[in-house]
Amino acid sequence: MEGNKPQLIIDGKRTDGRGFDELRPIKIEANILKNANGSAYIEWGNNKILAAVYGPKEALPKHTADPTMAIIKSRYTMAPFSSLEEHGRSGPNRRATEISKVTSEVFENIIMREMFPGTEIDIFIEVLQSDGGTRAAGITVASVALAAAGIPMYDLPYAVSAGKIGDQMVLDLNKIEDNYSDADIPMAISPRNGDILLLQMDGSITKEDFSTAYSMVKKAGATISKIQKDALKAPYEKIIEKYR
Numbered sequence: 001m002e003g004n005k006p007q008l009i010i011d012g013k014r015t016d017g018r019g020f021d022e023l024r025p026i027k028i029e030a031n032i033l034k035n036a037n038g039s040a041y042i043e044w045g046n047n048k049i050l051a052a053v054y055g056p057k058e059a060l061p062k063h064t065a066d067p068t069m070a071i072i073k074s075r076y077t078m079a080p081f082s083s084l085e086e087h088g089r090s091g092p093n094r095r096a097t098e099i100s101k102v103t104s105e106v107f108e109n110i111i112m113r114e115m116f117p118g119t120e121i122d123i124f125i126e127v128l129q130s131d132g133g134t135r136a137a138g139i140t141v142a143s144v145a146l147a148a149a150g151i152p153m154y155d156l157p158y159a160v161s162a163g164k165i166g167d168q169m170v171l172d173l174n175k176i177e178d179n180y181s182d183a184d185i186p187m188a189i190s191p192r193n194g195d196i197l198l199l200q201m202d203g204s205i206t207k208e209d210f211s212t213a214y215s216m217v218k219k220a221g222a223t224i225s226k227i228q229k230d231a232l233k234a235p236y237e238k239i240i241e242k243y244r
């Protein structure tokens with residue numbers, strides 16, 4: 001311990017035993033809610049998050065509608081029991097409002113919105129258990145829920161954070177790392193062309209640090225994208241298996 005700051009890297013390993021560019025284990029299941037047009041559930045380390053998508057449907061109230069394209073409404077919420085900090089609290093707060101806004105912006109740039117003028121597409125992200133990196137995990141699972149809803153998109157985005165602990169750049173910060181890190185940089189990426197759809201930063205880094213962060217995030221994309229696609233294929237593979 002240095003003051004009150006826990007030591008986050010000991011003998012080249014992180015508190016949970018991971019290497020610097022190692023993701024936490026990720027599992028995704030698609031289409032688990034009957035009443036949503038598309039849904040998905042993710043376990044990302046100790047994060048447990050549900051995403052549900054409704055629409056495209058008539059945009060209401062009517063004055064919010066865009067006659068040329070669909071509007072995206074995202075709502076990120078942390079269940080009151082999702083963490084020790086949130087315990088007993090519920091409803092939107094400033095942080096939830098911000099995460100909802102940036103999530104909408106990610107999907108506004110990737111959904112083929114012109115196909116559905118005058119409509120809205122609702123994305124609900126419910127954090128049931130949180131352990132750092134929930135906005136990234138939320139975007140990753142919402143992406144699967146949108147695809148499961150059959151919403152046409154230019155790509156299947158994923159998101160993950162990179163960060164800085166002392167002089168070391170690391171991938172996918174957990175809660176304790178996030179709390180005590182020198183920088184936390186959540187990014188959402190379109191894997192097809194590497195476009196950055198979300199870039200936020202808490203802390204400060206150099207240009208070189210940013211290149212390291214971006215390359216770590218891009219490299220992790222191969223793993224995350226595969227898990228997203230496998231989740232979308234799984235229900236169909238079960239059917240094919242049945243008739244084999």
Ligand code: CDP
Nearest residue numbers: 083085086130131132133134135136175178
């Ligand atoms: O989850 P993410 O890293 O995207 O967001 P953050 O605002 O950087 O918060 C980091 C972590 O702190 C969250 O994942 C939660 O585990 C925790 N947190 C919490 O428990 N209660 C809050 N009101 C805010 C954050």
